[in-house]
Structures are given as structure tokens and as C-alpha cells.
Amino acid sequence: IDVDECASHPRKNGATCIDHAGNHSCQCVAPFK
Known part of the structure; x- marks a missing residue:
């Protein structure tokens, strides 16, 4: 099962x-890294 990791890490x-x-x-x- 693929979980949307982005949903829990805004x-x-x-x-x-x-x-x-x-x-x-x-x-x-830019300018963030």
C-alpha cells in the first residue's frame, strides 16, 4: 500500500x-534549500 507521505509532512x-x-x-x- 502506497501512503501519501506528503500529506503527513506539509x-x-x-x-x-x-x-x-x-x-x-x-x-x-530559491533561496530555500
């Missing part, structure tokens, strides 16, 4: 959350 500063199977990553916008 992003700040306009960053985009990318959901992966069992994990997630964050794509930030």
Missing part, C-alpha cells in the same frame, strides 16, 4: 513535496 516556503513509495522528498524554491 512543506513550508512554497516547496513541492514529491511522494515516493515509502518515502518522500522535497523540492524547494
Whole structure:
């Protein structure tokens, strides 16, 4: 079962959350990293 990791880890500063199977990553916008 794939759980939406982004739903439980909201992003700040306009960053985009990318959901992966069992994990997630964050794509930030400049100047944030």
C-alpha cells in the first residue's frame, strides 16, 4: 500500500513535496534549500 507521505509532512516556503513509495522528498524554491 502506497501512503501519501506528503500529506503527513506539509512543506513550508512554497516547496513541492514529491511522494515516493515509502518515502518522500522535497523540492524547494530559491533561496530555500
